[in-house]
Amino acid sequence: MKKIIAISGTPGTGKTAVSRILARKMNANLISIHDIVKKRQVVYTTDRKRNTKVVSISDLQKAVNRKIKPGLNIIEGHFSHDLRSDVTIVLRCNPIELAKRLKRKGWKKAKIKENIEAELIGIISAEARRNKNVMEIDTTGKRPGKTAEEIIAKMKMPSKKPIDWLKPRILLKLGKALK
Numbered sequence: 001m002k003k004i005i006a007i008s009g010t011p012g013t014g015k016t017a018v019s020r021i022l023a024r025k026m027n028a029n030l031i032s033i034h035d036i037v038k039k040r041q042v043v044y045t046t047d048r049k050r051n052t053k054v055v056s057i058s059d060l061q062k063a064v065n066r067k068i069k070p071g072l073n074i075i076e077g078h079f080s081h082d083l084r085s086d087v088t089i090v091l092r093c094n095p096i097e098l099a100k101r102l103k104r105k106g107w108k109k110a111k112i113k114e115n116i117e118a119e120l121i122g123i124i125s126a127e128a129r130r131n132k133n134v135m136e137i138d139t140t141g142k143r144p145g146k147t148a149e150e151i152i153a154k155m156k157m158p159s160k161k162p163i164d165w166l167k168p169r170i171l172l173k174l175g176k177a178l179k
Contacts, residue, residue: 003071004073005075005088007076009092012093012105013098019032021144022151028072029072033064033079042063050111055079057082061083081128091136092119092125092163
């Protein structure tokens, strides 16, 4: 039997680090969308204005299917919520902390704002809700190992409660953080 867990989220929420730890703890086959694209196992174009790669989801699904193994599989990456899975986990992060994380990574201001806005309004979560079993996990202030442990616990007792960053106190702090 094959079981597939998709781990998605806005860039900077901790998908890669959390997925590596989770795969190790759960003895799962880890499939990285980033690696598939980097190794050119799927055709892509480059959006130079937004500094991002554009892939066909159907082509990506085919590339992922070739890597699925019997047992537990974890698909990690920004588009994993668009792929077939049994459970979709969306990693979320308070937009103020996310801005700091992306700044530390050296991201350009326009790209940071684009991703903060996406996290603020929950675009990935909304897209993921097309799937049946979706969980959101807040990674704010947590180390990847702690987040992996939380995922394992929530897999046993899932919570469907969405995360809402659109609170006045968060929006006020975010405005200051982005200046």
